[in-house]
Amino acid sequence: MGGEEKVDVDVDPPADHEPRHPHSQALPIEAxxxxxxxxxxxxxxxxxxxxxxxxxxxxxxxxFDGCAHAPIYQDVEGFNSRTLAFLRQHYL
Known part of the structure; x- marks a missing residue:
């Protein structure tokens, strides 16, 4: 362990890099x-x-501002309000 050298690695992509995500190649959704x-x-x-x-x-x-992965739990009122508005506009 004493002879290991630490190497700094920059893992942030360049600003002009379009991120690739498994869902970025989504199938056509018509709804x-x-x-x-x-x-x-x-x-x-x-x-x-x-x-x-x-x-x-x-x-x-x-x-959703100030939220992490679960705005449905972290901003219940905002999430429900926005979701209901969307549903009313398109489905109700």
Whole structure:
């Protein structure tokens, strides 16, 4: 262990790099779709939000300020309000 050398590795992609995510190549979805992201989500970065949204016709994106991976629990009132508004607009 004493002879190991530490190497700093920059894991952040360049600013012009379009992130690749398994869901970025989504199949065509014809139904109006609400995509929700937490601003501080470390599981699914908001960097993926626009690429995913752009690949789904009639998709709407909502990023919840101050939330991480579960805005449904972290901003219950905001999440429910936004989701109900979307459902009323498209389905009810």
């Amino acid at each position: 109006p779709t609400l995509l929700t992201f937490g601003e501080h989500d470390q599981c699914t970065s908001t960097r993926f939000a626009s690429p995913i949204t752009s690949r789904i016709p009639d998709a709407e994106l909502v990023v």
